[in-house]
Amino acid sequence: MLENPRSPRVRAVAKLTKRSARHETGLFLLEGPQAVREALAYVPDSIVELFATPTGLERHPDLREAARDTDIEVVFTTEPVLEAMADTVTPQGVIAVARQTPTSVKDIFAGSPKLIAICEEVRDPGNLGTIIRAADAAGADGVVLTGRTVDLYNPKVVRATTGSLFHLPVSVGGELATIVERAHSAGLRIIAADVKGDDLLAARAAGVLAEPTAWLFGNEARGLDDESLALADSALRLPIFGRAESLNLATAASVCLYETAFAQRLAL
Template identity: 50%
Template sequence: MVVGNAHVKETRKLSRRSERSERRLFLADGPKAVEGALEVPGCVVEVFATTAATEQYADLAAAAPQWTLVDDRALASLSDSVTPAGVVALCRFLDRPLGHVVDATRLLAICADVRDPGNAGTVIRCADAAGADAVVFAGRSVDAYNPKTVRASVGSLFHLPIAVEPDPAAAVRAAQAAGLQVLAADGAGEVDLDHADDLLAAPTAWLFGNEAWGLPAELAGLADHRVRIPIHGRAESLNLSTAAALCLYASARVQRQ
């Protein structure tokens, strides 16, 4: 199917968070993201592609419910990438109710007021790689469907459940009510990650805070324990997504022994 500019223009509005929230639709840019989206039944509404990309990604074209040909300029207007790969999927939102996500979970990541889309997407990717069961975006966190978040997840957004909870404290309490201990990643924590194996063996929700100011004291206080990552060199701190990777993998290592 070949479409005109009006359809592309309407789809391009999904670059705005308000438009995404109202329509519960978002764009997944690039072959890896499109491939991941197509693996989720009912997720993909339509795929936009250039003629060259259609030839290159014939397997994706065969799997898509609707494959729409557009010219390079139209495709570029839908892509957030500096060098578009020529294929963008229109997808339905994937998030699930918080109660469904925390139920029967052994390893969970809660992002509280995480604002940077690249960090958010990388946390999703790390959680997926570590075998976590879900990720919760809480408080004033970046939209999970922000184009940069989707791209930084490198397809992992489609691999594990996502929940959105406006109140970070409610996310913590829901995790605890589901039988998870909540461990707050905190540079001033009383527990050293290197000596926390006994704790890490239990079903766990890791609580990660904002990139700049970390976790508010009242939110960290709701956690069962506050855990610090030891810094052996002179670095002041660790990037959020790096800290998340270390914490999630520490849990995965112990839980899988």
């Protein structure tokens, strides 16, 4: 059992809360039973180490069985050790270290995708994680992050995806112009989500949303700059029927993705 919170092994795991360490090692943290459960189910080969307190594993016996089925050793730790490793205050008794396995932009657009989310300069980890989760729920074929977007493997992003990170392909680090070019080559229409765009309801009525679509989402505070907007085929805005000043980016993205998912399925 690991008992010393200051041991080299514990410190090496704790460093993964920092982007520099993640970049250097190609590893990242999975905190909590849900993230670990999904990784064991969908990408078990990516897991390098699995740590748990005895009580944490008792609360989640399915994780013990999944680890055994995939031949992954569980290293037991004390509560202080697990807390020293984690980015959160309460890591819920289970932490894993996994290899980063992003998908290439080329591969995401290789299979005739119908729905893609593109994130340009999305900076809030919670927003990005929620967009990935919403894309997964809406049946999207992938998510593409430009190099100006927050690190996919930031612990807050990973937690916010609640395991969806392992359900659909996600690419990182591309230039927006190159991504748009590949999307067009794959037959996708690029629609920017922008407050200056046309009304989404009109686009829905015209059948635009039923076409293969790549939604382009921008920065939380500034939205998309003029150069990025110019790369899109069109821009749409969500109507505000109440008195809210605006919608949170992740909420707006979820609505946009689901509107397209609904339209595409009705057109089948």
